Amino acid sequence: MVANKIYEALHWASSFLIKHDRDANAGEYMMKHILQAERPQLLARLHETLTDEQAAEFDRLVRLHADGVPVQHITGTEEFYGRTFMVNGHVLIPRPETEELVYHSLEKIAHMKSPVIADIGTGSGAIAVTMKNERPDAAVYAVDLSEAALQTARQNAQILNADVHFLYGDLLEPLISRHIKVDLLVSNPPYIPIDERETLSTVVVDHEPHMALFGGEDGLDLYRKMAKQLPFVLQEGGVAGVETGAGQTEAVAALFQKAFPDGKVQIIDDINGKDRMVFLHV
Numbered sequence: 001m002v003a004n005k006i007y008e009a010l011h012w013a014s015s016f017l018i019k020h021d022r023d024a025n026a027g028e029y030m031m032k033h034i035l036q037a038e039r040p041q042l043l044a045r046l047h048e049t050l051t052d053e054q055a056a057e058f059d060r061l062v063r064l065h066a067d068g069v070p071v072q073h074i075t076g077t078e079e080f081y082g083r084t085f086m087v088n089g090h091v092l093i094p095r096p097e098t099e100e101l102v103y104h105s106l107e108k109i110a111h112m113k114s115p116v117i118a119d120i121g122t123g124s125g126a127i128a129v130t131m132k133n134e135r136p137d138a139a140v141y142a143v144d145l146s147e148a149a150l151q152t153a154r155q156n157a158q159i160l161n162a163d164v165h166f167l168y169g170d171l172l173e174p175l176i177s178r179h180i181k182v183d184l185l186v187s188n189p190p191y192i193p194i195d196e197r198e199t200l201s202t203v204v205v206d207h208e209p210h211m212a213l214f215g216g217e218d219g220l221d222l223y224r225k226m227a228k229q230l231p232f233v234l235q236e237g238g239v240a241g242v243e244t245g246a247g248q249t250e251a252v253a254a255l256f257q258k259a260f261p262d263g264k265v266q267i268i269d270d271i272n273g274k275d276r277m278v279f280l281h282v
């Protein structure tokens, strides 16, 4: 990189990343990370000169992303529902679609006082920590089958001051064995069919945990198991809300309806118009 001014370095990064088929705006995130600046401060400092160390570090980080390392692994963080979460190779990088699951889930429990909530497959803790921060009166449980993910989730809960009960185990098992009943069960389980692996970007497949991505042959394995376990956990009057892959909602709705023949199942699209969430009211 032959650039010392911040704006020159950003211009270089943008064309370098385009040449490598990567996100052209990624340089901006790296620069904000190096300068420890938010965007307005970055904009105000565009004509400042980088120190040699800063320039070398910027060059290194941009090349890492060009090689396929996700920006969020380089900065170590991702924004979710207005808060900053730590992320690493042990957890899924929380996605904007999941913010929509949180939004609708919060709406479903708006009328409940001190609800009991469980987040199944918590990963970074993005859903559970957000639910607790948005509804401090709730008791929130969060389950994962990855101890390394739970460790990251616990750190996020601590940083974001959220008193969440983290449980290690397989789907709803830790709740069933403790006789915990919930008013809201929310989950973004792994749902990508295994043979779609080849179609995924290497930024995803080489850097995010496969346990967080793949849900068996048709992607529905975890919903099948969850539907069978739900009657042991969901309170009368309770709600279960799950994120799905586009095109999977009908199948998941049918699984939930079978588990609760008298329940009301609702499919909700995401803001891009893709069928994305299934809610079950019992």
Ligand SMILES: C[S@@+](CC[C@H](N)C(=O)[O-])C[C@H]1O[C@@H](n2cnc3c(N)ncnc32)[C@H](O)[C@@H]1O
Binding pocket: 091, 092, 093, 094, 095, 098, 120, 121, 122, 123, 124, 125, 126, 127, 143, 144, 145, 146, 149, 169, 170, 171, 188, 189, 190, 191, 211, 212, 213
């Ligand atoms: C798609 S990620 C979701 C992470 C986070 N909730 C989010 O939305 O960003 C799925 C999570 O489920 C966990 N998981 C996979 N199989 C599981 C199982 N059988 N029981 C509990 N958690 C599981 C993975 O370790 C991963 O953290």
